[in-house]
Amino acid sequence: MRQASDILTFPTAGQGLTEITGELAAWLAGTGLREGLLTMLCRHTSASLLIQENAAPEVRGDLVDWLDRLAPQGPHYRHDDEGPDDMPAHLKATLTGVNLQVPVLSGRMALGTWQGIYLAEHRSRPHRRQVAVHVIGA
Amino acid sequence: MRQASDILTFPTAGQGLTEITGELAAWLAGTGLREGLLTMLCRHTSASLLIQENAAPEVRGDLVDWLDRLAPQGPHYRHDDEGPDDMPAHLKATLTGVNLQVPVLSGRMALGTWQGIYLAEHRSRPHRRQVAVHVIGA
Amino acid sequence: MRQASDILTFPTAGQGLTEITGELAAWLAGTGLREGLLTMLCRHTSASLLIQENAAPEVRGDLVDWLDRLAPQGPHYRHDDEGPDDMPAHLKATLTGVNLQVPVLSGRMALGTWQGIYLAEHRSRPHRRQVAVHVIGA
Numbered sequence: 001m002r003q004a005s006d007i008l009t010f011p012t013a014g015q016g017l018t019e020i021t022g023e024l025a026a027w028l029a030g031t032g033l034r035e036g037l038l039t040m041l042c043r044h045t046s047a048s049l050l051i052q053e054n055a056a057p058e059v060r061g062d063l064v065d066w067l068d069r070l071a072p073q074g075p076h077y078r079h080d081d082e083g084p085d086d087m088p089a090h091l092k093a094t095l096t097g098v099n100l101q102v103p104v105l106s107g108r109m110a111l112g113t114w115q116g117i118y119l120a121e122h123r124s125r126p127h128r129r130q131v132a133v134h135v136i137g138a
Numbered sequence: 139m140r141q142a143s144d145i146l147t148f149p150t151a152g153q154g155l156t157e158i159t160g161e162l163a164a165w166l167a168g169t170g171l172r173e174g175l176l177t178m179l180c181r182h183t184s185a186s187l188l189i190q191e192n193a194a195p196e197v198r199g200d201l202v203d204w205l206d207r208l209a210p211q212g213p214h215y216r217h218d219d220e221g222p223d224d225m226p227a228h229l230k231a232t233l234t235g236v237n238l239q240v241p242v243l244s245g246r247m248a249l250g251t252w253q254g255i256y257l258a259e260h261r262s263r264p265h266r267r268q269v270a271v272h273v274i275g276a
Numbered sequence: 277m278r279q280a281s282d283i284l285t286f287p288t289a290g291q292g293l294t295e296i297t298g299e300l301a302a303w304l305a306g307t308g309l310r311e312g313l314l315t316m317l318c319r320h321t322s323a324s325l326l327i328q329e330n331a332a333p334e335v336r337g338d339l340v341d342w343l344d345r346l347a348p349q350g351p352h353y354r355h356d357d358e359g360p361d362d363m364p365a366h367l368k369a370t371l372t373g374v375n376l377q378v379p380v381l382s383g384r385m386a387l388g389t390w391q392g393i394y395l396a397e398h399r400s401r402p403h404r405r406q407v408a409v410h411v412i413g414a
Contacts, residue, residue: 001139001274001277003311003413005379007386035141037177037272039313039377043388045329051236052228053183058217059228066209066229071342079334090328090335091342098327098391099377101177101237103143103272110145110270112181115236132386134313134379136274136277136412137141139277139412173279175315175410189374191321191366196355200363201370204347239315239375241281241410248283248408250319253374274412275279 003136004031010129012047012121015085017060020131021117025109027133034107036137040100043130046089046122048096054116067092067122082123089122096120104137141274142169148267150185150259153223155198158269159255163247165271172245174275180236181268184227184260188234192254205230205260227260234258242275279412280307286405288323288397291361293336296407297393301385303409310383312413316376319406322365322398324372330392343368343398365398372396380413 008027012018028038042049053059071091073084080086100117103110111117119129146165150156166176180187191197209229211222218224238255241248249255257267284303288294304314318325329335347367349360356362376393378385387393395405 001141003277003313005311005381005386035143037141037175037274037313039379041378041386043386043391045327045335045388045390050232051183052232056217056219058215059183059225062215062217062225063229063232065214070208070346076341077334077338079332079338081332087335087338091339094326094328094339095233095371097235097373099237099375101239101377102179103177103270105143105270110143110179110181112183112268114183115181130388132379132381136313139279173281175279175313175412188370189321190370194355194357196353197321197363197366200353200355201367203352204367208346233371235373237375239377240317241315241408243281243408248281248317248319250321250406252321253319 001138005134008131008133010119012127012129014126015121015124016064017118017120019054019116020119024117031135033135033137036104036135038102038104039134041132042098043132046093047129048093048098048120049100050096050118050120051115052118053114055114085124092122139276143272146269146271148257150265150267152264153259153262154202155256155258157192157254158257162255169273171273171275174242174273176240176242177272178238179270181270184231185267186231186234186236186258187238188256188258189253190256191252193252223262230260277414281410284407284409286395288403288405290402291397291400292340293394293396295330295392296395300393304411307411309411309413312380312411314378314380314385315410317408318374319408322369323405324369324374324396325376326372326394326396327391328394329390331390361400368398
């Protein structure tokens with residue numbers, strides 16, 4: 001039994017979802033672990049991680065619009081240090097969460113057929129985002 | 139230290155919550171692990187996992203109604219490949235999440251007194267859903 | 277490779293967020309583990325765990341207000357055994373979730389610069405809340 005960990009960095013293009021399944025799979029392959037548990041932590045409070053459909057791109061657009069409806073910009077926030085997209089970004093990151101775990105089976109993430117892992121950028125402008133990754137197993 | 143993993147399949151009766159605590163406890167007991175960490179991943183994008191009260195059944199009905207209010211059906215989605223319950227199901231799965239982790243103490247899941255583990259079906263019709271399970275410990 | 281686990285208890289002051297990063301860091305330090313994975317489970321259905329900004333306190337106030345808007349009190353719930361704040365508390369706990377995982381690097385949680393770990397109390401009155409903690413690594 002052994003473990004590996006790292007901090008991966010991903011650029012985002014502003015508000016929206018960036019699929020990072022391939023980068024995570026490559027990192028996992030590099031560890032040589034075949035059976036175990038992969039954990040990810042987005043190290044930010046206005047970006048997050050989620051698993052969603054990687055087939056129809058419309059799903060991502062609808063998801064971003066829905067988050068905008070649930071956490072709209074507006075004058076009703078106390079916190080607006082970094083502009084009108086600041087507090088809504090914190091709320092969207094809270095709703096979607098900053099953690100994911102995926103069991104590893106036969107050297108691969110045990111994702112479903114239609115599941116992809118997405119880094120969700122909730123700020124308007126592009127950022128560089130860090131994801132801490134950890135795997136433990138054999 | 140050792141680990142075990144599996145893919146469990148559960149039928150759902152259409153939209154609603156199905157308690158799977160007992161099935162998970164039985165699988166865990168079969169591994170013989172006494173101390174460790176149990177992880178679950180729902181391998182779908184329109185079903186999810188959550189921990190909620192397993193005493194009052196009204197909680198489940200109110201929870202399902204609340205998800206319907208937050209992610210209502212309607213003509214405002216781009217994605218409707220599989221009908222009007224399709225995109226709302228993706229949104230509800232995103233809100234509730236597809237991952238759970240429970241520490242294992244003395245051979246049992248360290249759940250609180252009132253906590254049960256639920257598979258949440260967000261599509262209208264019954265489905266068969268897969269949950270990847272992994273435990274590591276001693 | 278080894279593991280440690282415990283049940284920690286935290287008092288809350290009623291609805292709001294209590295930062296528990298320091299207590300968790302102290303518990304982790306006591307285990308002596310330097311590399312690994314820390315998991316937390318809130319053992320309740322009306323309190324939860326989340327990671328959010330620990331700099332601007334306004335973020336916490338805005339977050340609590342937002343949860344009140346998404347899950348308002350009202351006569352539309354079937355479940356009100358323990359008063360008008362009962363069912364909204366279950367809904368807020370479901371939205372934010374009861375699990376967190378943080379990789380451990382060089383003996384410290386790999387949190388981002390602005391991230392703190394919060395116990396979210398969703399009931400109006402103060403409670404004592406239990407968090408199951410588990411760490412595995414070396």
